[in-house]
Each structure stands twice: as C-alpha cells, then as structure tokens.
Amino acid sequence: MQVLGLETSCDETGVALYDTERGIVAQALHSQIDLHAVYGGVVPEIASRDHIRRLLPLVQQVLQEAGIERPDALAYTAGPGLVGALMVAGGLANGLAMAWHCPVIPVHHMEGHLLAVMLEDDPPAYPFLALLVSGGHSMLVSVGALGDYRVLGTTLDDAVGEAFDKTAKLLGLDYPGGPALAQLAASGTEDAYQFPRPMLHKKGLDFSFSGLKTAVMLEVRKANALGNLESVRADIAASFQRAAIDTLVAKTLRAAKSEELERVVVAGGVGANQLLRSVLAAQFSGQVYYPRADLCTDNGAMIALAGAMRLADGCKADNIQATARWSLETLARPQT
Ligand code: KG4
Ligand code: ZN
Numbered sequence: 001m002q003v004l005g006l007e008t009s010c011d012e013t014g015v016a017l018y019d020t021e022r023g024i025v026a027q028a029l030h031s032q033i034d035l036h037a038v039y040g041g042v043v044p045e046i047a048s049r050d051h052i053r054r055l056l057p058l059v060q061q062v063l064q065e066a067g068i069e070r071p072d073a074l075a076y077t078a079g080p081g082l083v084g085a086l087m088v089a090g091g092l093a094n095g096l097a098m099a100w101h102c103p104v105i106p107v108h109h110m111e112g113h114l115l116a117v118m119l120e121d122d123p124p125a126y127p128f129l130a131l132l133v134s135g136g137h138s139m140l141v142s143v144g145a146l147g148d149y150r151v152l153g154t155t156l157d158d159a160v161g162e163a164f165d166k167t168a169k170l171l172g173l174d175y176p177g178g179p180a181l182a183q184l185a186a187s188g189t190e191d192a193y194q195f196p197r198p199m200l201h202k203k204g205l206d207f208s209f210s211g212l213k214t215a216v217m218l219e220v221r222k223a224n225a226l227g228n229l230e231s232v233r234a235d236i237a238a239s240f241q242r243a244a245i246d247t248l249v250a251k252t253l254r255a256a257k258s259e260e261l262e263r264v265v266v267a268g269g270v271g272a273n274q275l276l277r278s279v280l281a282a283q284f285s286g287q288v289y290y291p292r293a294d295l296c297t298d299n300g301a302m303i304a305l306a307g308a309m310r311l312a313d314g315c316k317a318d319n320i321q322a323t324a325r326w327s328l329e330t331l332a333r334p335q336t
Contacts, residue, residue: 003311004059004071004096005304006089008051009081009109010136011035011042014300015058017066020308024119024301026065028058029294037175041165048084055092062300070100073316075307078106079323080136086322094320103316105307110137110328112302113267114149116291119305124289129261131252133276134268134298135161135176138207138248139328140255143265146309147333152255153205160244161270163209167240170220171233181237182273188238193219195243197250205255207247216240245275249283262286271296 002025007014016027032050036042063069076093079086090106097104114130117123129152130141138155158166161178168177173184195215198208219236223229248270256264263286270276272293280288295301313334 001073001308001311002066002068002071003073003075003105003304003308004062005107005300005302005307006055006059006074006076006093007109007112007298007300007303008055008085008089009077009079010085010298011047012298013051013054013058014298014303015055015062016300016304017062017068017071018301018304018308020312026062027299027301028061028065029299030054030058033176040169040175042082044082044084047082048088051085051088055088059092059096071102073103073105073307073311075105075107075303075310077109077112077303078321079109079326081109081324083322083324086324087320090320090322103311105310105315106317106321107303107306107310108326108328108331109303110139111149111331112306114141114143114265115146115306115309116267116295116299116302117265117289119295119301120289120291122289124263124265124287127261128263128265128289129252129256129259130265130267131248131271132268133160133248133266133270135159135165135178137268138209140205140251141328142255142259142261145333146313147331149328149331151327151329152259153207153251156206156208157210158213160207160209160248161268163213163244164270166213167216167237170217171237176269178270178273182241182275184234185238185241185275188234188236190238190242192232192235193239195239197243197247200247200250205251207251209244212240212243212247241273241275245273245279248276249279252280253284256284256286263289265289267291267296269297
C-alpha cells in the first residue's frame with residue numbers, strides 16, 4: 001500500500017510517498033522561511049498563496065522520483081493549523097482522490113508529529129509519553145496506542161518554539177530564531193542570568209512561557225539602555241535556553257513518573273535542540289526516542305504514515321476537512 005502525504009498546515013509545503021512495506025520511498029519539502037523572515041513571523045495569507053504555487057509541482061516530483069503514476073491512497077493535514085493553508089492540501093488531496101478513485105484520509109498534524117518516530121528503525125513500543133514541542137504547540141501526551149491519547153499538559157500561552165522565536169527576535173536574530181538562538185547560546189554562559197523556570201513550583205503538567213519571555217525582555221532593555229547588548233547577547237541566549245529546557249525536562253520527568261512510563265518520545269521542531277537532548281538523556285532513567293532531524297520538523301512523511309495507519313483501520317473521508325483548533329483527544333481509537 002502506497003500513501004501520498006501532503007502537509008500545508010503552516011509554513012512548510014511537504015509531500016512524501018510512504019510504502020507500508022518499504023517505508024519512505026520519496027519525499028520533498030519546500031520551506032517558506034525566506035518569505036516570512038522579513039515580517040518576523042508567519043503571515044497566513046502569504047503562506048496559503050505559496051502552498052498553492054508549490055504543492056502540485058512537489059507532488060509531481062515525488063511521484064516521478066518514486067516511479068509511479070498514482071498512489072493507492074492520499075493523506076493530508078486537516079488541522080490544527082492556518083485554515084487557508086490547510087485548505088490547499090485538503091483541496092488538492094480530495095481532487096486527486098476523486099480523479100484517481102482512491103481513498104483520502106484527513107490527518108491530525110500533532111498525531112503526525114507523535115507517530116513520526118515510527119518511521120525509524122528502532123521505534124518505541126506502546127505505551128509511551130510524548131513531548132510535542134513545536135512553534136505552535138507544547139504538549140505532554142500519554143500514548144496508550146494509536147488513537148489512545150491523553151493530553152497531560154499543554155501550554156497556557158506561548159508554545160516553547162514561539163518563545164525561542166520571540167527571544168531570538170529580541171536578540172536581533174532572524175526568524176525562525178530557534179536554531180539561531182541555540183547556536184548563539186553555545187558561546188554564552190548559561191548561569192549568567194537567573195531566569196525563571198516557569199510553572200515548576202506549581203503542581204500539574206501545563207507550561208507557560210510568557211513570564212520567561214518578559215524576564216528576557218527586561219534584561220534586553222536594560223542592556224540596550226547600558227549600550228552593552230552586543231557583549232551580553234550570548235549569555236542571555238544561553239540563560240534563556242537553559243531555563244526553557246530545564247522546564248521542559250522537569251515536566252517530562254514529572255509526567256513520566258506519575259504515569260509510570262519508561263519510554264519518552266520527543267517530537268516537533270524544538271526536539272532538534274541539542275541541549276534538550278543532552279539534559280533529558282542525563283536526567284531520565286528510561287529510553288528516549290527521537291525522529292531524525294528532518295522528521296522532527298513539519299514534513300509530508302509523518303502525514304503519509306499517520307494516514308496509512310488510519311487507513312488500515314478503515315478511516316476515510318468524503319469531504320474537505322480544515323480545522324484550525326482540534327483536540328488530539330477527540331481522535332478515534334482503532335476498531336481492531
Ligand atoms: O514542528 P515545527 O517545524 O513547526 C511547527 O509545527 O510549529 O517547529 C518549528 C519550531 C520553531 O519555533 C523553531 O524555532 C523551533 O521549532 N526550533 C528550535 C530548534 N530547531 C527548530 N528551537 C530550539 N532549538 C532548535 N535547535
Ligand atoms: Zn508541526
């Protein structure tokens with residue numbers, strides 16, 4: 001069974017062909033980062049228009065690379081995300097499915113991130129804890145099986161990737177700031193500033209990063225007033241990164257302990273952060289699983305895989321679905 005996955009929920013156009021026997025056969029990705037960088041963040045209308053330009057040529061490229069004319073099924077990200085952007089993959093997937101007489105499966109973007117690790121050679125067994133950390137989401141999810149998702153904690157304000165991006169912007173780094181901030185932090189001292197570790201003193205597993213962001217903003221203002229921002233930028237970046245990562249790791253350990261889970265899956269763009277990986281490895285006694293770097297960030301392969309897994313359970317749809325806000329917990333558990 002070959003499933004073509006389409007991802008257009010935000011600022012990446014991703015297409016991949018996944019074969020249930022052979023794994024990823026071909027994939028292509030176009031990032032819109034350059035288009036949005038001048039605005040310092042994603043502009044929804046520009047995102048939708050660029051997906052329209054890119055998606056069909058990428059589909060043709062992937063099919064050609066795979067040496068096939070059509071897949072057995074189509075899967076597309078149906079939400080959560082920017083509605084105009086979601087409509088691009090939703091519209092094309094449904095149109096192609098009608099022309100090719102094949103099933104089409106709407107996929108939850110976060111389920112895609114959560115399952116991406118199953119594309120690796122040594123995937124985790126269920127149950128596991130998932131730490132999903134991207135530009136739009138920070139979540140801890142208890143995963144019992146496909147479709148058995150319990151959200152243990154989520155962000156009350158900014159997602160952690162957003163906090164990285166906003167902090168990076170304050171420090172004069174280009175969008176998306178996460179990787180650039182991590183690079184700048186490498187030459188700084190992480191205990192130069194004592195930034196708050198948000199929500200650690202509170203019970204529960206929710207995140208909040210606005211207090212940390214404000215603390216950084218005050219230090220940046222102070223440095224600007226003193227005219228020494230250039231000399232303290234790396235220290236601010238390193239101290240911010242350490243505070244954000246300490247928070248993620250502490251909540252992850254807390255969740256794993258309370259749920260008695262020995263496996264943790266980290267996914268989403270911030271999962272590429274090296275400090276997160278090293279601190280988690282040092283502090284968690286169980287096993288940590290990551291998708292490879294290009295499957296941590298948005299991609300078509302995770303959508304194709306999730307679609308294939310859902311199709312195996314008989315899931316398909318007959319109209320275009322585009323849902324801006326969509327709880328992971330409302331997804332169906334497989335019948336089988
Ligand atoms: O999963 P993703 O590609 O897109 C969303 O679904 O949001 O995540 C993108 C986010 C951005 O906020 C980016 O700054 C952040 O992931 N990111 C990082 C790193 N690489 C990407 N944040 C911290 N450290 C990194 N190395
Ligand atoms: Zn994502």
